[in-house]
Amino acid sequence: MLDKIMLGMEADSPVHSVWKSDCKNTWCNYLYPESFFYVPLYRMQLCAPVPIPIICEDVLQNTPNYLGRDYHGSISHTLANNLLKPHPDGAYLVRSSRCANGEFHTLSLKFNDKIHHYKLFYDPKYGLYVREKRYDCVRSLVADGLITMYLELKVPHMLERLPTANYLESPYMTLNKRKLRALSKNHLKNNNYKSSFLTTSGTDDIPLPQQILNPQPPKIEKSHIFKITTFKGLNWCELCGNFLWGFTAQGVKCDDCGMIAHTRCSEKFPNDCVPDLKYLRGVFGIELTTLLTAHGSELPFVLTKCVAEVEERGLQVEGIYRLSGFYEEIDAIKMALDKDGEKADLSLSKYPNINVITGALKLYLRLLPIPLITFQVHPRLIDAIQHKNVDLQISSIIFSLKGLPKAHYDTLMFMIKHLAKVASFSSVNKMTPHNLATVFAPTLIGPPESTDSCIPDITCDILMIETLIVNCNKIFNIDPK
Known part of the structure; x- marks a missing residue:
């Protein structure tokens, strides 16, 4: 479970077409006929537990400036459990760990009626972090983690479908294919293929060659330049079509073509980036x-x-x-x-x-x-x-x-x-x-x-x-x- 919370939002959403409130849509029904999975993923995110900080009543000395009043200093594992037990899922506190030697603190979090303990790191330049994800405060980190853990608990077998996502069959490849067709048409136009053929044939009765009537997109051999990005509003992966959940660093975006994907999905994209001029300065x-x-x-x-x-x-x-x-x-x-x-x-x-x-x-x-x-x-x-x-x-x-x-x-x-x-x-x-x-x-x-x-x-x-x-x-x- 710690790996999942540290991976943050790169775990992948199981439900297609989550931006639609109508849960009876063709794409979703075709892939996931089980009635349970018709629930839009966005609503599932809203159902996840919310962070509930357990405030420390004592005035502590030498509290790190990047931690708030949810920091309880050096308390034992047992005491942390006792403080969290009476509260609902989402309750958390931060404490010092005797075995950490100052390298990290411990985040104690209640989820699914169990108490979990995670290593919490801090970098002066990037803030609180778990692996590649960075947070301004503990509350944001916990909010992200709770969403991931909740979806993992509710739909674990859907997450297993991610490796089978087919890039070419994704319904969100329309724009990329349109760019490829536009490049193909421009290529034919620049080389005057059609006019050259008509001039040579000398008659309009002769049919045009198949490659002119149905020009094939030029072969693209350019890799995407993906960078971890924090998105505003609702966004979804253009490989698997699943929702990018979370509040920060939900996925990656290509600098050249604007393609959006989960971090894990981005590793499967072929070298077919079609740069968009609006992204080039x-x-x-x-x-x-x-x-x-x-x-x-x-x-x-x-x-x-x-x-x-x-x-x-x-x-x-x-x-x-x-x-x-x-x-x-x-x-x-x-x-x-x-x-x-x-x-x-x-x-x-x-x-x-x-x-x-x-x-x-x-x-x-x-x-x-x-x-x-x-x-x-x-x-x-x-x-x-x-x-x-x-x-x-x-x-x-x-x-x-x-x-x-x-x-x-x-x-x-x-x-x-x-x-x-x-x-x-x-x-x-x-x-x-x-x-x-x-x-x-x-x-x-x-x-x-x-x-x-x-x-x-x-x-x-x-x-x-x-x-x-x-x-x-x-x-x-x-x-x-």
């Missing part, structure tokens, strides 16, 4: 896969817009990418891209200094939470460039790059291809592959994970980026024409 500092999935694009528009400006008016500018623009203008570009997205104006009339455009591009790459060349792939590339044989070196680089997520691989290929084009004008702009690699090595790879205060040696990183630029066509299988 701008574009700078957003994880790359999340951003591209949310926008339904293959490349970040920040890079495509900046690169377009550079290739139009900056290829022959001496020191391009090496020289820095004014910070105020770079910050203005960042704010414009965060606010206006692809509609942001980066034209010559707005920003005549091309160096502020390149500054914004480099800033975007530096602020990526996961570097473009990930920490997992970076050491493999360093090993690959150690080969003396050029063919073996390139084949090892190609193999190593396969470890990158698709969003990272496509974006890296786009950037290296662009840098190779910039380097082709090195006789004018003075930016050779080595010079460009020196500028972009820290940007594409990011800071080392080590907390060592010594300045890292990036010689190998520069050589690696230079190798990518020089052998761009071979590594990424690009036709030089």
Whole structure:
């Protein structure tokens, strides 16, 4: 039982459709035909015992400031039982434990006509806690525990159904499926599949291909980013459809798509997170896969817009990418891209200094939470460039790059291809592959994970980026024409 109260609200509600007062609903009847289970879970929560603090009548010295008048100091197990016995379920008190050595206090609680004793811990930063749950006061902790214990007592066999919850059959997947369909339609629209087919066929009598009439959602390979959350009002798990009970930290919510679930249910979600733009704050500092999935694009528009400006008016500018623009203008570009997205104006009339455009591009790459060349792939590339044989070196680089997520691989290929084009004008702009690699090595790879205060040696990183630029066509299988 102690494990259950310490797990708090991550135990899972047994009844579907609890937000409806009508207990004769199809989904509930289909899964749980037993008449007892038609009682809405929210009502069951209201039936749970409420906390009844047993106030200490004596004035105690050195009472911890995070405990109230329900703290009785150092009293025995027997005395605590005698104080609680005359009271109904929900009565509780806090006392010192002789064997605790100051590490914890003891919570004595009456439930189901029995007295239970639990270890109560305190952290100055987070407050009272039992495992991952945190509370401002003992009363809130007891209220949560009583609800969990009550539901566990009333419907224990329903809780056992949780491991059999089927994500794909959940009635709350409608919104996620709708997002997937929208991404699919946008993908078809952007590639002009329908118009291209009609133009080719030359007649409206020929039926459209099945993949155009019934587009399949694009395959999503992005994990949810769940964080423990305290919800207000009634909420339910989008995996099992059960109520999130309790008053604090009832479950988890995905930062990117807003999916809500029990803590235990969240462990079963597949990697099919479809980020919602309303949960994303701008574009700078957003994880790359999340951003591209949310926008339904293959490349970040920040890079495509900046690169377009550079290739139009900056290829022959001496020191391009090496020289820095004014910070105020770079910050203005960042704010414009965060606010206006692809509609942001980066034209010559707005920003005549091309160096502020390149500054914004480099800033975007530096602020990526996961570097473009990930920490997992970076050491493999360093090993690959150690080969003396050029063919073996390139084949090892190609193999190593396969470890990158698709969003990272496509974006890296786009950037290296662009840098190779910039380097082709090195006789004018003075930016050779080595010079460009020196500028972009820290940007594409990011800071080392080590907390060592010594300045890292990036010689190998520069050589690696230079190798990518020089052998761009071979590594990424690009036709030089």
